[in-house]
Amino acid sequence: MLLVLSGVAVLRISLFSDLYLRYVQAGLRPYLIVSGVLLLVVGIAGAVLIKWWAPDAYEHDGGREHDAGHGDDEHEHGHDHSRGPRVAWLLMVPVAVLLLFPPPALGSYSADREAAKYAAQGIGKFSALPKGEPVDLTLSQFSSRAIYDSAKTLKGRTVRMIGFVTKDDDGTWYLTRLLISCCAADARADKVEIRAADAPPADSWVTVTGTWHPRGKLGSDAAWPPALDARSVKHIKKPESPYEKR
Incomplete structure (x- = not known):
């Protein structure tokens, strides 16, 4: 049985x-x-x-x-x-x-428990972003370029990303996505601090459009999490596949 x-x-x-x-x-x-x-x-x-x-x-x-x-x-x-x-x-x-x-799928609770484990992985040049505005990126792609791209290809470009909302106790909020290699058991949180926009409810899914806000030395702990100056925040329905693939 x-x-x-x-x-x-x-x-x-x-x-x-x-x-x-x-x-x-x-x-x-x-x-x-x-x-x-x-x-x-x-x-x-x-x-x-x-x-x-x-x-x-x-x-x-x-x-x-x-x-x-x-x-x-x-x-x-x-x-x-x-x-x-x-x-x-x-x-x-x-x-x-x-x-x-x-x-349900993992959400803000799992993301908040995931400690930042970014360390310098070698600074290098990334390929140029596609033409047109805004550029659709995953949180992983945006984070990699914001932290390790010596050519600073994000500078001056408008990007658009999808994720769910997580918050700190001080009111700072983040666009967050969980990345998996195989299954939810190996999930790792990727998040981007969102500035210049009011925080939606935690765990709500949104599309954020904005520009990169540089901070910290490339490859250092001070550069994580990367930041984005938001121009628009739109609520969306939770996607069928809530995870990004590593």
């Missing part, structure tokens, strides 16, 4: 909806679907095999009644080996949660 319900839960979030994007990258969807199908098949096959090939497993009374050749052994152990321990039913809890109440 646990295998069947686990398979159904995995298929629910990967085959019949896009909920899997809360936890893993889009490229892992086929593997989730295959895993769900295998869990379903193994669970059903296991139930059929036990029912038809080992029907006696359902006739024992808590392992206390058995044939004469095994009665002493069963009595000594005090339980029936044909059934799993009752504590195994606790595994139903995470399965039921995933099936009935899929947890």
